[in-house]
Structure formats: structure tokens, C-alpha cells
Amino acid sequence: MTPEEWTAVRLSLLVATTATLASLPFGVAVAWLLARRQFWGKSLLDTLVHLPLILPPVVTGYLLLISFGKRGPIGAFLDQAFGIVFSFRWTGAALACAVMGFPLLVRAIRLSIEAVDVRLESAAGTLGANPFWVFITVTLPLCLPGVIAGAILCFAKSMGEFGATITFVSNIPGETQTLPSLIYTLTQVPGGDAGAMRLTLVSIAISMLALLGSELLARRIGAHRIAA
Amino acid sequence: MSLEVDIDHARGSFRIAARFSAAPGLTALFGRSGSGKTTLVDIVGGLVRPDRGRVAVDGQVLLDTERRVFVPSHRRRIGYVFQDSRLFPHLSVRRNLLYGRWFNREAGGTAAGLAPVVDLLGIGHLLERRPDSLSGGEKQRVAIGRALLAHPQVLLMDEPLAALDEARRAEILPYIERLRDEMGVPILYVSHSVAEVARLATTVVILTDGKVTAVGPVADILPLADSGDGGSVLDATVARHDEAFQLSVLTSAAGELQVPRLSVPVGAPVRAYIRARDVMLSLKPPEEISALNVLAGRIAAVEPGGGAQAEVKLDCNGAALTARLTVKSVQRLALAPGKPVYAVIKSVSFERS
Numbered sequence: 001m002t003p004e005e006w007t008a009v010r011l012s013l014l015v016a017t018t019a020t021l022a023s024l025p026f027g028v029a030v031a032w033l034l035a036r037r038q039f040w041g042k043s044l045l046d047t048l049v050h051l052p053l054i055l056p057p058v059v060t061g062y063l064l065l066i067s068f069g070k071r072g073p074i075g076a077f078l079d080q081a082f083g084i085v086f087s088f089r090w091t092g093a094a095l096a097c098a099v100m101g102f103p104l105l106v107r108a109i110r111l112s113i114e115a116v117d118v119r120l121e122s123a124a125g126t127l128g129a130n131p132f133w134v135f136i137t138v139t140l141p142l143c144l145p146g147v148i149a150g151a152i153l154c155f156a157k158s159m160g161e162f163g164a165t166i167t168f169v170s171n172i173p174g175e176t177q178t179l180p181s182l183i184y185t186l187t188q189v190p191g192g193d194a195g196a197m198r199l200t201l202v203s204i205a206i207s208m209l210a211l212l213g214s215e216l217l218a219r220r221i222g223a224h225r226i227a228a
Numbered sequence: 229m230s231l232e233v234d235i236d237h238a239r240g241s242f243r244i245a246a247r248f249s250a251a252p253g254l255t256a257l258f259g260r261s262g263s264g265k266t267t268l269v270d271i272v273g274g275l276v277r278p279d280r281g282r283v284a285v286d287g288q289v290l291l292d293t294e295r296r297v298f299v300p301s302h303r304r305r306i307g308y309v310f311q312d313s314r315l316f317p318h319l320s321v322r323r324n325l326l327y328g329r330w331f332n333r334e335a336g337g338t339a340a341g342l343a344p345v346v347d348l349l350g351i352g353h354l355l356e357r358r359p360d361s362l363s364g365g366e367k368q369r370v371a372i373g374r375a376l377l378a379h380p381q382v383l384l385m386d387e388p389l390a391a392l393d394e395a396r397r398a399e400i401l402p403y404i405e406r407l408r409d410e411m412g413v414p415i416l417y418v419s420h421s422v423a424e425v426a427r428l429a430t431t432v433v434i435l436t437d438g439k440v441t442a443v444g445p446v447a448d449i450l451p452l453a454d455s456g457d458g459g460s461v462l463d464a465t466v467a468r469h470d471e472a473f474q475l476s477v478l479t480s481a482a483g484e485l486q487v488p489r490l491s492v493p494v495g496a497p498v499r500a501y502i503r504a505r506d507v508m509l510s511l512k513p514p515e516e517i518s519a520l521n522v523l524a525g526r527i528a529a530v531e532p533g534g535g536a537q538a539e540v541k542l543d544c545n546g547a548a549l550t551a552r553l554t555v556k557s558v559q560r561l562a563l564a565p566g567k568p569v570y571a572v573i574k575s576v577s578f579e580r581s
């Protein structure tokens with residue numbers, strides 16, 4: 001592989017890992033809200049979370065561009081207040097991936113929280129645990145396989161994200177040129193076929209490793225629970 | 229320690245309006261399925277918020293809708309033993325037991341240690357196991373231990389034995405008796421089993437369609453229970469054991485009773501629950517009869533039941549005993565209030581519950 005291809009692979013791994021880890025706490029919080037609480041605007045939140053799943057990725061990317069771009073209201077504020085810049089940076093690619101992967105993350109975690117017996121949670125309450133500790137000591141350990149599954153889905157989605165990323169942060173080698181972007185570029189230039197094929201194989205390998213890893217992790221948690 | 233409850237709660241078309249106060253010891257909430265027992269316990273435990281009412285334990289208000297007081301369940305210091313044990317499947321038995329202790333460590337005070345509770349319940353050999361490898365009886369004992377170790381001010385037990393077979397019940401009942409007598413924590417105990425209530429309760433609250441229809445000491449209230457059984461409760465003490473025949477001899481106000489060998493020491497107080505249909509009446513002291521128990525008494529009342537049956541209430545030296553006979557027998561023997569009779573009870577009719 002060429003140095004350019006290595007850079008793209010490394011960047012993609014960085015972007016996907018950052019996107020997954022950064023969105024995980026928010027994903028767990030939103031999934032818990034949707035699974036366990038009744039509140040005003042719940043269906044609005046549900047719809048908003050799922051929107052990236054049904055919108056064309058280019059539209060999501062464009063919305064990110066006009067809100068988180070340098071001159072967008074949120075982007076300008078973050079730049080002035082904290083010096084955080086998303087546009088045309090790898091962090092912007094991570095943000096786009098996080099937004100695109102969020103529905104998958106929330107969906108998997110929400111389903112597994114809903115599968116946790118609320119009667120166990122109320123039992124923990126009678127033993128003196130407040131709602132926060134009930135979540136940490138009972139709900140979270142019991143829905144952990146779902147959290148892992150959601151994180152893997154989010155990671156896989158991030159590895160393959162193309163439309164929103166290229167719209168929001170463009171295709172800058174070494175900064176925002178992720179694996180799919182480079183494959184796209186290579187298919188547009190003469191003689192790029194071999195490179196595109198190599199990266200395709202790498203992409204397949206990473207996806208399969210991620211799936212295998214999640215399977216092993218889920219099995220270890222399950223076995224631990226039964227045996228120990 | 230006392231418990232005061234006065235609540236109104238509607239759920240759909242079902243209404244609960246209950247008001248009672250319970251003395252220290254074990255208070256049994258007794259009634260048919262669907263009479264609102266579990267909802268009432270959930271209200272005391274803070275799992276259900278009633279439309280109106282007040283709940284206080286030992287003078288401390290847990291709920292008062294008028295004064296807008298609602299203490300959430302995690303701050304009520306209750307121990308709740310659920311019908312379905314609800315042990316945490318991802319924690320070992322030891323960590324299940326210690327779960328509540330960690331959250332209630334500030335409450336401390338007269339903290340019951342792990343060791344005495346484990347001994348009391350006989351669960352020492354289970355500590356490193358996972359809940360899903362336990363039998364139903366073991367699970368319930370661990371659930372009781374877990375509730376106790378949270379240092380509760382009041383222990384709530386919602387049919388803790390309902391999911392178990394006879395043998396497992398017999399295994400746990402002595403532990404509940406010891407809790408009542410040794411731990412000094414008031415217990416609110418839900419049951420629809422007359423035998424359990426007769427054996428365990430200090431006070432009985434009868435709930436019918438969401439309303440309290442009777443409250444009082446067990447011997448006064450239980451015969452009123454509409455259970456279709458109408459047995460009587462005799463307070464007795466173990467006088468001696470007859471090892472040769474595997475019998476125990478009890479002394480009660482009504483006289484001596486011989487029952488199948490009990491596993492309690494001589495001098496221990498026990499309760500004999502005698503079902504009305506197990507009592508036979510004779511006008512003369514019966515001779516050459518297999519039954520070992522004959523109690524002399526006087527008829528207090530004859531109450532015709534529906535159809536062929538009648539209930540005869542006896543006064544045996546101050547203790548109340550009920551016999552269920554056919555109307556035919558009542559007429560044949562001319563049974564009427566004031567008449568002296570002999571009650572005959574087979575020893576084998578006593579269950580070891």
C-alpha cells in the first residue's frame with residue numbers, strides 16, 4: 001500500500017474510534033430517556049435521533065456545514081468560546097460520523113434497556129439505591145451486550161461514512177480523506193483501480209474484525225454471567 | 229415500632245381504601261387474589277403513589293398527600309421481599325446480600341452484620357454462587373437476607389412463599405418466625421394462606437375488594453376470614469417430645485394436644501391451626517378411639533352454613549374452636565348453645581406448616 005493509503009486507513013480508524021467513544025455517553029443517556037421516561041417532546045427527540053438514518057447523507061452533511069461550519073451559528077460560537085473548529089478538520093469528519101452512527105447506537109442500546117426487567121430496578125430502589133445508582137449498578141451491567149452491539153454498529157457505520165463527511169469537511173488528504181473518500185478519489189483517476197481494490201479489501205477486513213470482536217465480547221460477557 | 233396506613237387509591241375501576249394501624253411484630257395482610265394486598269404493600273414501599281393518604285412507620289411520615297410529603301423508596305429504609313425474589317442476576321449471592329448495605333451505610337447504627345444474617349437463614353454455602361443456580365427456596369432466603377441487610381425500619385414481604393412447594397415453605401417458615409421474634413423489625417406480610425397467617429401473624433388485616441374488613445389479633449380475626457376454611461388457632465407450648473412415636477405434646481388453654489414431632493425445643497411457643505373440618509364432636513368422652521386428641525368444651529354457637537353444613541363454635545376452657553359438621557349431625561345430637569361436648573381431633577390432621 002502507498003503512504004497515502006496508509007494515512008487514509010489510520011485516519012479512518014481515528015475518526016471512527018473518536019466518533020464512537022464520544023457519542024457513547026450521549027447515546028446511553030438518550031436511549032435511557034427514550035426507554036424509561038415519559039416526558040414532553042419525547043416523540044420529537046425520537047424523530048430527531050432517527051433523522052440521519054432516513055435523510056440523504058448529503059443533506060445531513062449540508063446541515064452540519066451550515067450549523068457547525070466556520071460561519072454557522074454553532075460553529076462560530078464554539079470557535080470563539082473554546083477554539084474548537086470542525087470545518088475541514090478530522091474532528092469534523094468524526095462529528096459527521098457520530099451523527100450518522102447515532103441512530104444505530106441509540107436503537108441498539110434502547111432495545112437492550114427495554115429488555116432489562118424494571119422489577120429488578122425497583123428492587124434496587126427499595127434497597128436504597130437512587131435512580132443514578134440503580135442505572136449504574138443494575139441497568140447498565142444488564143444491558144451491556146446491547147451497548148457493545150450499538151458501539152460496534154456505530155463504529156462500522158463510521159468506517160463507511162461517505163456522503164455526510166465529504167459534504168461537511170470535503171476530501172483533504174491527510175486531514176479529512178477517510179478510507180471511503182480515498183476509494184472514491186481513486187476510482188475517479190486513471191490507474192487507480194489497484195489502489196481502490198486494496199482499500200476495499202482493507203475495508204472488508206476491518207469490518208469483519210469489528211464484527212468478530214463484538215461477537216467475542218458479547219460471548220465473554222454472556223459466559224461470565226452464567227459461569228461465575 | 230408501629231405502622232400506620234390510611235390511603236385511598238384508584239386504579240382503573242378498582243379502588244383501595246384502607247386504614248389500619250399495626251402493633252409491633254408481624255402484621256399479615258390477608259385476602260383473596262385481587263383484593264389489593266400487593267398494591268397496598270407497594271404503597272407502603274413507595275413503589276406506588278396513592279391518590280390520597282398517609283403512611284407512617286414508628287411516627288416517621290413516609291407519605292402524606294395533604295402535606296405533600298412523598299419519601300422516594302430509596303430513602304424509606306424498607307426491606308422488600310418480593311414474591312419473585314428479584315435477585316440481581318449479574319451479581320453473586322454475596323454481592324446481592326451486600327447490595328443494600330452499601331447504600332445504607334450512613335444509616336448504620338445497630339447494623340446487622342453479614343455473618344449473623346447468613347447464619348439465621350442458613351445460606352453460608354451459597355455465597356459465591358449466582359442466583360440462577362439456586363433453587364426457589366434458596367432464592368427466597370437470599371432475598372430475605374438481602375432485605376434484612378439493608379437495615380430496614382420495616383420489612384415488607386409480599387407472598388414470599390407463594391412460588392414454592394410445601395417442602396420449601398416448611399423450610400423457610402421457621403426462618404420467618406425467627407425474624408419476627410429475634411430481629412425486632414416490624415413485618416408487613418402479604419398472604420392468602422390461612423396456615424401461614426395462623427402460624428406467623430401477630431396482627432391480621434383482612435382485605436376484601438380493596439377495603440379493610442377486619443383488623444386485630446390473629447386468634448380473634450382469623451376465624452372471620454372468608455377463606456372457606458374457618459379454622460381456629462390455639463396458642464400452645466411444647467411440653468415434651470415423644471421420640472418413640474415421633475410425636476410432640478403441646479399444652480394449651482383447651483388441654484393437651486399430640487401432634488407430629490416438631491423440630492422446636494421443649495418450652496417453645498407454637499401455634500396449632502385446626503381446620504374446622506378436622507374436628508369431630510362427641511357427647512360422651514370417646515373410648516377406644518384412634519384419635520389422640522380429645523378436648524372438653526361447651527357449645528358457644530351453632531351457625532348454619534349454606535346447604536348441608538353447619539359450623540359449631542366451641543368454648544374449650546376459654547379457647548375458641550370451630551367444628552364443621554353436617555346439619556344432620558347437628559340435629560341428631562341435638563347440638564345447641566350451652567351443651568357440653570368433646571372435640572375429637574386426629575393427630576395426623578395437623579400439618580407441619
